[in-house]
Amino acid sequence: MGLGSAAALLLMLANSASAENLDAGKSGARLFADSCAACHRSARGLAKGRFRLTLYLFLQQHYTSSADSASALSTYLQSVDAPAGLPGRKVKPTRRLQQGEPRPPRPPLPVRGR
Numbered sequence: 001m002g003l004g005s006a007a008a009l010l011l012m013l014a015n016s017a018s019a020e021n022l023d024a025g026k027s028g029a030r031l032f033a034d035s036c037a038a039c040h041r042s043a044r045g046l047a048k049g050r051f052r053l054t055l056y057l058f059l060q061q062h063y064t065s066s067a068d069s070a071s072a073l074s075t076y077l078q079s080v081d082a083p084a085g086l087p088g089r090k091v092k093p094t095r096r097l098q099q100g101e102p103r104p105p106r107p108p109l110p111v112r113g114r
């Protein structure tokens with residue numbers, strides 16, 4: 001194997017390693033804009049005063065492909081969350097689906113063991 005192909009192989013290895021998690025190294029705000037803003041117009045009010053750990057577990061379970069992005073996102077959601085208990089900032093309770101009403105789209109669970 002010549003030097004050229006060895007370098008090409010190395011490059012391929014490096015590329016495949018970085019392709020594993022496209023979200024690696026993105027900030028919470030960036031992650032939100034990329035993968036959440038389509039359905040949630042604003043990050044504000046999503047955290048709803050939840051503990052960071054609760055949020056983190058929720059995000060990891062439902063949305064993000066890695067612990068790192070779940071962590072970055074939960075920090076971000078908390079940082080922009082509307083402060084709880086301020087007058088005039090009542091948090092609207094989540095509306096219950098009526099019988100027979102179609103469910104809103106949800107992202108599929110992440111594929112495990114990738």
Ligand code: HEC
Pocket residue numbers: 031032035036037038039040046047048058059063064073094095104105106107
């Ligand atoms: C395909 C559309 C879609 C995408 C994309 C999406 N969500 Fe959601 N999300 C929903 C729906 C639908 C709900 C349930 C809303 C409800 O119950 O009021 C939800 C609920 C949530 C909740 C709980 C809110 C609550 O009221 O309890 C959080 C937090 C959340 N999403 C964060 C995120 C984050 C962070 C991302 C990006 C990684 C994201 N979502 C991407 C559709 C989406």
